[in-house]
Amino acid sequence: MSAAPTRRAILSQAWPIMVAQASIPLVGIVDTAVIGRTGEATALAAVALGSTIVNFLFWAFGFLRMGMTGLTAQAVGANDGAEIAALLRRGLMLGGLLGAVLLILQSLLVPAALALMAGGGALDVATRTYVEARLLGAPAALAFYAANGWLLGVGRTRAALVVQLILNAANIALTMLFVWQLDMGVRGVGLGTACADWIAVAAALWVTRAGWRGTAAALFDRAALARLFAVNRDLMIRTVALLTLFGWFTNAGARLGAETLAAQQVLMQFVAVSAFILDGFCFTAEARVGAAIGARDRAAMLRATRLVGEFCLGTAILFAVLIAAGGEAFVALLTTSAEVRAIAAGLLPLVALVPLIGTPAWLLDGVFIGATEGRALRDAALASTAAYVLTDLALRPWGEVGVWIALLAGYGWRAIALGLFWPRLMRRLAPARAAP
Template sequence: MTEAVVRPDMTPPLRLGHRRVLAIALPIVLSNVTVPILGAVDTGVVGQIGEAAPIGAVGVGAVVLAALYWMFGFLRMGTTGLTAQARGAGDAAEVAAMLTRVLMIAAAAGLGLIVLQGPLFTAALGIAPASAEVEGLASQYMAVRIWSAPATIALYGLTGWLIGQERTRAVLAIQLWMNGLNVALDLVFVLALGWGVPGVAAATVLAEWSGLILGLWLCRAAFRDIAWRAWARVFDRARLRHIAGVNTDILIRSMLLQGIMLSFLFVGAGFGDVPLAANQVLLQFLEITAYALDGFAFAAEALVGQAMGARSVAALRRGAVLTSGWGLVSVIGLAAAFAFGGGAIVDLMTTAPEVRAEARVYLPYMVAAPVAGLAAWMLDGIFIGATRTADMRNMMALSAAIYALAVALLVPVFGNHGLWLALLVAFVARGVTLGLRYPALEAAARSGQGG
């Protein structure tokens, strides 16, 4: 038996079954898998230089920028939940107003990062105990990449807006174009022209601006409707307060998560350039896992959000179960692929013998990571769709504290092994703590009270 969920633009309502879940998730899975593949290409291209420092520099630079950009990740996550709930409630005007809001926020945030790049980069590198060569190359990388900040942040909002409406094929089109162009430019700038680390950054800048242009074109129908510039609605105080509360919670949650990942990188850098490079190579496995699972987590966001808007607990529960079931299938496949093909993937990403050998030592952690992180990724999607962001914020804070304790206890004894174990502990903690809050989420749907 499947549960019918009302959608304001479709009669009769779509059935909430496996086909609908896959129709939402598969384009996202395909589009998201291209993102870590791009990271692997970036790493692989600089890896052809045959030195550890350029690999570590791209890793440090990319992680620092990712941390800065994902402080605005609430534009993707909050927009999906709020748009899906407006859609589920039949409020088409609010759906249009959300697009205007996210573009305005993205423009202001991106320009702010460009203006503040000097002190931000100095502070980030000041806490990273990497070698002088790695820090110098990382600074070159970031000085180029920062010029795509407005486009990068705007794409978060556009992606969330499209997912909330189940327009995941449009998301796929944007990612395929943007990442395909990035890969092509990587090969030209780095291998053909010999631009090195700055060439990797320049390729990304051009690709991200082109991706934003394509995204706006795909949203062109919204700009034909006067609702997108209904300023009284766009700047409605009650709605803005609610959005601010949701986004502030997600911002804090994102900062805590990025703090975990940054500390992982920086603690690993203290073990030397070769372990740092090996960790960066293996983090590409983790990125593949995250983006593959995000496909089904995003489907959960859209379906749960619409169920919350329609006040249907049955639809909420079924959406959570169906998407999580497909997530389980995914992690089993990923763990098997990493177990049997991980060594070959490592060899493709670097030609440095010492980095290859070091990465193989820690490869088993990549086999365990998909299973350890399943609950965390899927519950993130469920809670984002429901905009139960205070729970997300609080449980992430608790998980970050557990991670910090694990680092303090395990790293002095087991070194880099202890660092990887602490990261797996953080994944499990996130899943367990959010799982304990799920009953409250259903109670909120039953009473008609969202996040």
């Protein structure tokens, strides 16, 4: 990974991630369409609610991806081969263990999650069926997070693309098989994803097999483990705060009825596509910033941030135009419900603003994750989530329009909060003063 990045180098590193990330929301689109084409609003709402619960449970451990990328990139910048290998093994071990814990505790976690959501009745039953099926893949999903983060950290973005495409292709094929051919309904959607998680982690273990070298002493090095857990603790709190924000957002839609929640699920596919593809550049920022910090190269870090920012802004403008121009036609492909289509059409102008307003927050996330500034990420997420909740409460009289304006404000609050920590990051990279 070159110390002074160029636009060509940034794009070369980012495009495989962008392709991989673009295929992730495709899975959500297929899941939504497979259920949505049945015309059952309750089933579609159950997938929306269940996905929120599973995402909360899984992405509470999203530090396995984010922390791994930042720490590995810094080890690359410092030319520490032994630590690079040890980080992979630590991440895989930790991910598998945490996933097993989720699977064991599901009888406690699922009812508690449903109790917090504004569902009830048939919606709760369908949602529980989906969540329990998804959790069968928990150990594989969390181990996959670690492997993917490691690949991004060492700059092997094409290998990361391969394993992500295997995951998503398996997910799509199995979901269509279970739902359309075997008539398994929402359980089929969840089970298809769980099976795909196991297929993907097997592929990731094969792709990363060269990183398994090393000693047990390196694997359990106390100082390295302490740093791993310190960074991951803050990232976990940060992730839980942001998942709380999106859980609140989903619950806000659920309060307004199954049709509004279903429309919200359809519209979130636009947000997912925009965010995941832009993440291709933001993940590149993580690796580039991490390597620059490992090498103590402030100039390379600033240049990487600026170049990635240019690509992010141009892509965000493109997505805003596409959503505004083609949104209604796309909504019609995902659902046959006239009520859901009408609600979604009225909200499209707000949805088109998400890429533009979300980009600063996503870019700064990448920079601070690469710098392993866990405390800044944690504090910014807590503050912005609190500000979002207050904004949503204030806008409740505006119905579904208020729900989406509050989400836009949430992205703005997050960017502002992270921006306040920028001077501290710059001080960390300031050149050392010469001794008198």
